[in-house]
Amino acid sequence: MPLTARLTPRQIIWSKALLWAICLAPLLRLVVLGLNGGLGANPIEFITRSTGTWTLVGLLATLAVTPLRNLSGLNWLIRFRRLLGLFAFFYACLHFTTYLWLDQFFDPSSIARDIIKRPFITVGFAAFILLIPLAATSRQHMMKKLGRNWQRLHRLVYVIAGLGIVHYWWLVKKDISQPLLYACVLAVLLVMRLPRLQHSLLARARDAAPRSCKPGCRE
Amino acid sequence: MRIIGQDDIPASEITPREVYLKRRQFMAGIAALAVSPAFAAAAPPVRGARLAGVKPGRFSTREAQTPYESVTTYNNFYEFGTGKFDPAENAHTLKTRPWTVSVEGEIKRPRLYDIDELLKLAPLEERVYRLRCVEGWSMVIPWVGFPLAELIRRVEPSGNARFVEFHTLHDPAQMPFQRSSVLDWPYVEGLRIDEANHPLTLLAVGLYGEVLPRQNGAPVRLVVPWKYGFKSAKSIVKIRFVEKPPLTAWMRAAPNEYGFFSNVNPKVDHPRWSQAKERRIGEFFKRDTLMFNGYADQVAHLYRGLDLRKFF
Ligand code: HEM
Numbered sequence: 001m002p003l004t005a006r007l008t009p010r011q012i013i014w015s016k017a018l019l020w021a022i023c024l025a026p027l028l029r030l031v032v033l034g035l036n037g038g039l040g041a042n043p044i045e046f047i048t049r050s051t052g053t054w055t056l057v058g059l060l061a062t063l064a065v066t067p068l069r070n071l072s073g074l075n076w077l078i079r080f081r082r083l084l085g086l087f088a089f090f091y092a093c094l095h096f097t098t099y100l101w102l103d104q105f106f107d108p109s110s111i112a113r114d115i116i117k118r119p120f121i122t123v124g125f126a127a128f129i130l131l132i133p134l135a136a137t138s139r140q141h142m143m144k145k146l147g148r149n150w151q152r153l154h155r156l157v158y159v160i161a162g163l164g165i166v167h168y169w170w171l172v173k174k175d176i177s178q179p180l181l182y183a184c185v186l187a188v189l190l191v192m193r194l195p196r197l198q199h200s201l202l203a204r205a206r207d208a209a210p211r212s213c214k215p216g217c218r219e
Numbered sequence: 220m221r222i223i224g225q226d227d228i229p230a231s232e233i234t235p236r237e238v239y240l241k242r243r244q245f246m247a248g249i250a251a252l253a254v255s256p257a258f259a260a261a262a263p264p265v266r267g268a269r270l271a272g273v274k275p276g277r278f279s280t281r282e283a284q285t286p287y288e289s290v291t292t293y294n295n296f297y298e299f300g301t302g303k304f305d306p307a308e309n310a311h312t313l314k315t316r317p318w319t320v321s322v323e324g325e326i327k328r329p330r331l332y333d334i335d336e337l338l339k340l341a342p343l344e345e346r347v348y349r350l351r352c353v354e355g356w357s358m359v360i361p362w363v364g365f366p367l368a369e370l371i372r373r374v375e376p377s378g379n380a381r382f383v384e385f386h387t388l389h390d391p392a393q394m395p396f397q398r399s400s401v402l403d404w405p406y407v408e409g410l411r412i413d414e415a416n417h418p419l420t421l422l423a424v425g426l427y428g429e430v431l432p433r434q435n436g437a438p439v440r441l442v443v444p445w446k447y448g449f450k451s452a453k454s455i456v457k458i459r460f461v462e463k464p465p466l467t468a469w470m471r472a473a474p475n476e477y478g479f480f481s482n483v484n485p486k487v488d489h490p491r492w493s494q495a496k497e498r499r500i501g502e503f504f505k506r507d508t509l510m511f512n513g514y515a516d517q518v519a520h521l522y523r524g525l526d527l528r529k530f531f
């Protein structure tokens with residue numbers, strides 16, 4: 001697929017299909033492993049961790065779209081942001097459902113106690129609750145309806161990703177290498193949004209690749 | 220995952236090097252996550268040699284035993300990595316012969332035991348014990364070994380021997396994850412002398428009638444069934460009798476989370492895990508955790524008068 005500022009409708013359909021396939025792969029993997037007895041001795045833990053990991057990866061991938069667009073000048077990248085964000089929410093729902101059902105068996109008092117007493121659960125729960133309004137307002141017409149407030153609301157995704165990392169940090173017993181890795185990625189993505197840096201990146205992208213639509217403009 | 224074609228600008232030319240490297244690291248992370256146990260189930264484990272002359276021992280539970288496969292592939296043994304599947308994958312670098320265990324400290328007969336000598340110290344018994352991990356899961360494991368008391372009796376502790384300290388091997392060449400600073404190596408655990416002498420406390424050299432697999436703590440480990448699993452030190456090279464309570468590896472790492480006793484107690488929660496229930500590996504529903512892991516009749520008297528919330 002050529003590296004151009006605009007995609008033909010066919011290319012859009014194909015790349016969306018490809019993205020769907022990539023986003024569904026982690027779920028497919030769980031199903032395949034589950035059917036083959038490949039989830040190890042503690043399948044419920046495996047599923048909880050896998051869906052948690054992919055929620056976080058999904059959130060960071062969503063956050064990476066705009067900086068990558070600014071770096072590359074490929075404006076069509078922005079078209080995939082909503083899909084990525086919704087997949088992050090999809091995996092968050094799977095993750096939360098695994099917890100509610102397979103870990104707690106929908107026992108309300110046990111769940112309430114857990115959310116209050118275990119800091120890493122409190123933080124994960126907050127992240128999940130905050131994701132709901134973002135998923136609910138992801139459609140184009142909501143974007144139009146909310147105007148500037150839409151962007152304000154959706155900046156919450158940084159907070160959510162941050163909470164996700166704290167959640168991970170607090171749940172590991174001692175080895176913080178994985179949460180640290182995710183924290184570094186989030187930090188890089190944040191730094192790339194700093195106004196000065198963003199400005200120079202935009203200028204750079206403009207010089208490197210003249211495009212029909214100026215980098216930085218909205219689709 | 221690359222959507223762009225080969226004749227495109229390499230990512231390295233339009234991305235600051237640092238960002239590019241970070242991104243590569245991130246991608247490598249994703250790739251590793253995706254591929255780790257990937258889409259394939261693990262190969263069946265290689266079984267150990269059978270131990271001869273093993274007699275059934277006391278205190279065995281009749282509960283269903285956790286399959287060998289689970290016991291040997293789902294382990295916490297940080298010397299080989301912090302993931303549950305890491306020890307089974309990485310422990311092959313451990314050399315279990317020659318192996319010696321130094322027994323020292325406040326005793327009349329300090330001695331360096333060769334492992335093969337230790338194996339013949341007392342008759343080997345099979346003990347089917349419950350194992351409860353601090354993380355909220357449990358197993359039922361048929362261990363092979365003999366009571367630690369057999370060894371203690373032979374070395375004749377002095378009146379000053381109030382605690383016993385256990386040291387795991389410290390050799391990053393054999394235990395690669397000791398190069399990380401996740402814990403302050405070597406792994407040290409400890410028991411009060413009466414706990415060490417308790418007939419339930421086992422020096423284990425095998426499981427399922429076979430030589431102990433490396434990932435389970437070969438060639439010799441401790442098994443203290445009424446305490447959380449981490450109290451049962453693995454791959455022991457030193458047993459020291461001391462006057463003061465040993466500072467264990469987990470107490471050094473997080474003193475507010477791990478106490479010296481670490482008795483299984485459904486009423487005292489760990490900040491990260493509720494200890495009221497546990498998932499028995501292989502079962503779908505959680506079950507209630509029992510006081511002292513179901514060994515209250517045997518051990519509760521050791522802690523009479525002790526506030527178990529304070530001395531967790
Ligand atoms: C946006 C929201 C969330 C994100 C990004 C997230 C992310 C994660 C991650 C990355 C892990 C660790 C995976 C690993 O160890 O490899 C994890 C584990 C876990 N999460 Fe979440 N999580 C979220 C929400 C929640 C919620 C709402 C709950 C429950 C109320 C929850 C409960 C758990 C549990 C129980 C574990 C496993 C802990 C263990 O195995 O010891 N998470 N999550």
